[in-house]
Amino acid sequence: MKIKSCWFKSVKSPTKRNSFILLNFLFCAVLTSCAIYTPKPLTDLEINNALAITRAESVNQQLSKSNIEPIDFNKPLTARQVGVLSVITNPGLKALRAKNQIAEAQVFDAGLLPDPVIMPAYEIPTTTGNGVTPAYSLWLNWDIGSLATRSLKKSAAKEQQKQISYDVAWQEWLIANQAELLATRLYYLNQQHKVIEDNQGILKNYLDEASPYLATHNLSPIDYNQQKANYIDIVDQDKSIERLIQKTNFELLKTIGLPPAAKISLASDYIEPSSLSNESELFKYAKKSRLDILALEAGYNNQEIQVRQAVLGQYPHFTMSMYPGQDNTSNGYFGFNVAFDLPTFNRNQGTIAIALATRENLYLEYISRLHNIRSDISSISSEITWATKQKTIMNSQMEGLRKTDVMLKQEVNSHNVTLPYYINFHYGxxxxxxxxxxxxxxxxxxxxxxxxxxxxxxxxxxxxNK
Incomplete structure (x- = not known):
């Protein structure tokens, strides 16, 4: 009972009453500013909605935000449009973009001031006597040492945010080009399939019409068997390319983010790119603008800041405390102290060594990436040069062969050339x-x-579009 009365007496004084009210106000302010937990369970409805095909309106709304021309889904899609579409609808990219939100939260966290630590204490005397009262104190600790590195932490978080943003953009670029490549491949495979099917039809018609003549010995078995072998070979080609088309189509749908049963209509025309710049100019552009290189640069800048932070960590770290209170003789006081560590043995040397080694690793990775880019540009450029020359040679040859094919077909109709001879030529x-x-x-x-x-x-x- 005595202790209880002493506590209420201390609260009744104006100074103590104000302190009590202030503490209650701070407590209520902290509670009202707290985040509220909201559950997000993995329900079947949410999962099915996430796996559903993205609506055309939603796609074009997102394109308009990026100042990209909307896609007309009533027309066949070009390879470039397929690439743009995949950036929006690919599920993996949607998950990657969430990392940007994490990075933004880390920048926000790095910019926050350290919270003070309040330690209230109330001491009840175990012996009684004249003038003996309960003692109390209110400690307020604040890590002022973290303020010295606050700006560095915030700068490091911003560099990390840039790195994540560039990494996500680089993955978007890869997915867009992968979708464009698959769409282009599908276009050419369908063109090849069409040529094979046409030739297969010609051979099948010949074999069906020539079979009765073989039985009456009015057709050479050699000619018939040769065309039959050609037909078997072209049927195998047809099955192989059909399987390749199906596989490529599945890969394209997966890359876009569509279900396996979805249908996508591709444009039937393809325009070849113009000539390339020289390798030196291409490398300069890649070094300056390639998104993964920019991500590496941001990561390296982040590590530079980490090295500075590690070096600063070898100096004393300060913590300040203030503690107003009252002793057990009712004498009030106000205390103040500063605590700091003594860099005698550790001196943060291990952290500094790790930071320096990590920076060196990132530097060498950056150089290695540039070396690979330069080599890849040279290799691809060489392949393009070779393929362009081969295409020019074949085009020059095909022009004469196509004319000959038309002429031989006319000669067959005039009975100046046998049908097996023409079919052999057309098959080749x-x-x-x-x-x-x-x-x-x-x-x-x-x-x-x-x-x-x-x-x-x-x-x-x-x-x-055609």
Whole structure:
């Protein structure tokens, strides 16, 4: 009872009453500023909505925010449009973009001042006597040492945010180009399939019409068996390319973020990119603008700050405390102290060594990445040069062969050339047409590989609707 009365007496004084009110106010302010927990369970409804196909309106709304021309989904999509679409609808990229929000939260956290620590104490005397009263104190500790590195922490968090942002953008670039490459590949595979199917139809019609003549010995078995072997071979080609088309289509749908059963209509025209710049200019552009290089630079700048922080960590770290109170004889007091560590043995040398080694690792990784880019540009450029020359040679040859094919067909109708002879020639021409399309496909894919390597579109009007 005595202790209780002493406590109420201390509260009744004006100074103590004000202190009590202030403490209650601070306590209420802290409670009202606290974040509130909101659950987000993995329900089937939420998951099904997330896996649903993104609506066209939603896609174009996001494109308009980025000042990109909207996509007309009533028309077949170009390879470039497929790449743009995949950036918005790819599920993996949606998850990666959440890292940007984490990085923003880390910048916000780094900019916050350290919270003070309040330690109230109340001492009840265990012996009684004249003038003996309960003692109390209110300690207020504040880590003032962290203020010295606050600006560095915030700068480091901003560099990390830039690194994450560039990393996410780089993944978007890779996904867009992967979708464009698959769409381009699908275009050329369909062109090859069309040539093979046409040739297969010609051979099948010949075999169906020639079979009765073989039984009556009015047709050479050698000619018939040769065309039959050609037919079997072209059927195998047809099955192989159908399987490749199906596989490429599945990969394209997966990259875009569409379900396996979805249908996508691709444009039936493809415009080849214009000529490339020289390798030196391409490397300069890649070094300056490639997003993964910018991410590495931001990561290196972040590590530079980490080294500075580690060096500062070898100096004393200060903590300040203030503690007003009252002793057990009712005498009030106000105390003040500063605590700091003595860098005698550790001196943060281990952290400094790790920070320096990490910086050196990032530097060498940066140099290695530039070396690989330069080598890749040279290798792809060489492949493009070779493929371009081969395509020029084949195009010059195909022009004469196509004219000959038309002439032989007319001679067959005039009965000046036998049908088996024409079919043999046409079969060889069809194989050359497929090889030419395959060469053009390789060339187109090499251009896209150069886009990825340099981080820039080689031709803004590379694809168009017919």
């Amino acid at each position: 021409l069809a194989n050359k047409e497929v090889r030419l399309l395959s060469l053009q496909q390789d060339l187109a894919e090499q251009y896209i590989a150069m886009q990825i390597t340099t981080g820039k579109y080689l031709n803004e009007s590379q694809t168009k």
